[in-house]
Amino acid sequence: LKTVYFSLLLSLTASLWSSATMSDTVMTVLVTGANRGIGLEMVKQMEARGFEVIGTARNPDRATELKATGAEVLALDVTDGESVAALTAALDGRKIDMLINNAGTGGQRVANFLDYDVDRMRQTFDVNTFGPMRVTQALLPNLEKGKVKTVVSVSSVMASIERNGGGAYGYRASKTALNMLNSSLAKEYADAGFTCVVVHPGWVRTRMGGEQAPVSTEDSVKGLMDVFAGLSTEDNGKFYDFQGEEIPW
Ligand code: NDP
Numbered sequence: 001l002k003t004v005y006f007s008l009l010l011s012l013t014a015s016l017w018s019s020a021t022m023s024d025t026v027m028t029v030l031v032t033g034a035n036r037g038i039g040l041e042m043v044k045q046m047e048a049r050g051f052e053v054i055g056t057a058r059n060p061d062r063a064t065e066l067k068a069t070g071a072e073v074l075a076l077d078v079t080d081g082e083s084v085a086a087l088t089a090a091l092d093g094r095k096i097d098m099l100i101n102n103a104g105t106g107g108q109r110v111a112n113f114l115d116y117d118v119d120r121m122r123q124t125f126d127v128n129t130f131g132p133m134r135v136t137q138a139l140l141p142n143l144e145k146g147k148v149k150t151v152v153s154v155s156s157v158m159a160s161i162e163r164n165g166g167g168a169y170g171y172r173a174s175k176t177a178l179n180m181l182n183s184s185l186a187k188e189y190a191d192a193g194f195t196c197v198v199v200h201p202g203w204v205r206t207r208m209g210g211e212q213a214p215v216s217t218e219d220s221v222k223g224l225m226d227v228f229a230g231l232s233t234e235d236n237g238k239f240y241d242f243q244g245e246e247i248p249w
Helices: 001-010 013-015 037-048 065-066 081-091 116-127 130-144 169-188 217-230
Strands: 029-032 052-057 072-075 098-101 150-154 194-200 239-241
Touching: 037 052, 037 065, 037 081, 052 098, 072 081, 081 130, 098 130, 116 130, 116 169, 130 150, 130 169, 150 169, 169 194
Parallel strands: 029 052, 029 098, 052 072, 098 150, 150 194, 194 239
Antiparallel strands: none
């Protein structure tokens, strides 16, 4: 990324970010799990840059902070096919330039392999792996109408087998599987002009990341915004952290 990043910033970024404020080509971004944490901060920073932003929440009635951003708020539980279908219906065929599969869950926290419960693990996969699968499948027609046809799925360095520090079986495996889904999606839709990437936001102070996490939501999302701005079809299928470094699989 580093080698092409600055030249991309000059060429493609122009097409992605500066057009965000041009009324004829306003970029539309949809962020899942946008009522708190990293998703909420993404919505705030995207709104500030002039994007048309749709933030989804399981309970829009309780998404006070999200509503206050001025973004359009739609309901979505990524584990529920009917909820996904209702979102598609609400979008009514409009274009989405960038889908950000951000909603996620931390999974069971126990110490040892023998303590992991497979049914709990299935729930983790339902949110972290099958959720992005469902949502991306449903929104492909909308993305096909978009300009940059970008799918970003928020993964984690914890998905990396090379960097595996052990434990967190369900969370790690669900994100590793998400990475593989993204890799195959990237291959299948390359010729259609899609850019599908997975990103690691850093260890971030959110309900999931905890108070001891070193990175603020603001800095994580600022970094991610730069990564998004530098994306082109050359990055299709890749895995970046919020500082633009590629993460080994
Ligand atoms: P939070 O726990 O703060 O927020 C999680 C978000 O996901 C909430 O909006 C939550 O909604 C939503 N969500 C959970 N389950 C569902 C569901 N079934 N349907 C729809 N939305 C759902 O987490 P973060 O902001 O920290 O995490 C965002 C992403 O970043 C996740 O994918 C996470 O795995 C990833 N990540 C985070 C790291 C960190 O250090 N924080 C590190 C690496 C990756 P609700 O309020 O309704 O529960």
